[in-house]
Amino acid sequence: xxxxxxxxxxxxxxxxxxxxxxxxxxxxxATTMFWYRQFPKQSLMLMATSNEGSKATYEQGVEKDKFLIxxxxxxxxxxxxxxxxxxxxxxYICSVLAxxxxxxxxxxxxDGTRLSIL
Amino acid sequence: AQRVTQPxxxxxxxxxxxxxxxxxxxxxGSPELFWYVQYSRQRLQLLLRHISRESIKxxxxxxxxxxxSFHLKKPFAQEEDSAxxxxxxxxxxxxxxxxxxxxxxxxxxxxx
Numbered sequence: 456x457x458x459x460x461x462x463x464x465x466x467x468x469x470x471x472x473x474x475x476x477x478x479x480x481x482x483x484x485a486t487t488m489f490w491y492r493q494f495p496k497q498s499l500m501l502m503a504t505s506n507e508g509s510k511a512t513y514e515q516g517v518e519k520d521k522f523l524i525x526x527x528x529x530x531x532x533x534x535x536x537x538x539x540x541x542x543x544x545x546x547y548i549c550s551v552l553a554x555x556x557x558x559x560x561x562x563x564x565x566d567g568t569r570l571s572i573l
Numbered sequence: 574a575q576r577v578t579q580p581x582x583x584x585x586x587x588x589x590x591x592x593x594x595x596x597x598x599x600x601x602g603s604p605e606l607f608w609y610v611q612y613s614r615q616r617l618q619l620l621l622r623h624i625s626r627e628s629i630k631x632x633x634x635x636x637x638x639x640x641x642s643f644h645l646k647k648p649f650a651q652e653e654d655s656a657x658x659x660x661x662x663x664x665x666x667x668x669x670x671x672x673x674x675x676x677x678x679x680x681x682x683x684x685x
Contacts, residue, residue, distance in 0.1 A: 512669050
């Protein structure tokens with residue numbers, strides 16, 4: 456069965472709207488989750504590492520104020536795309552990691568959220 | 574900087590033919606490499622990792638540090654192997670935990 460639940464699977468909204476995406480770890484407590492972005496016909500690019508109880512670690516070039524990450528519990532991380540614009544349209548994927556931030560365990564991925572900003 | 578390269582965006586073979594999906598990496602540390610697969614309309618899932626040295630669904634991958642490669646191979650392709658395959662490198666960062674760097678992906682099409 457699924458290890459990770461990601462919702463919603465699809466969002467279509469107007470420019471200027473803020474959109475929240477949830478990522479839930481179903482099988483284990485996860486101190487570390489990841490958020491990726493995938494453009495059409497391209498690979499997954501890591502946006503940020505979500506750390507339970509502390510600030511997220513953002514990759515270079517990712518705007519912290521644009522992509523707000525909250526990891527308030529060991530099973531839930533949320534990504535909020537604030538004041539979304541058409542260029543934010545993309546496929547967003549979360550993953551969870553068992554064993555902590557330095558674990559060598561494989562990541563488990565969600566189904567992804569397709570965000571379309573009109 | 575670390576980098577993962579999958580030179581083929583698309584690989585098309587006939588059922589029963591051998592398959593090799595290429596993956597090359599550049600990383601100054603000790604590499605931890607994975608192959609992930611995404612079947613149509615499904616989530617990305619782990620296929621295999623180099624430290625396990627196991628065969629999954631008939632696929633194997635050997636880490637060649639001299640050639641900095643981690644090619645994925647299967648002697649006889651099946652139609653159900655058609656999917657998107659991603660090679661990924663895990664690296665550890667000071668004060669930031671581990672992260673995965675993905676290659677661009679290769680779409681494997683196995684024709685009947």
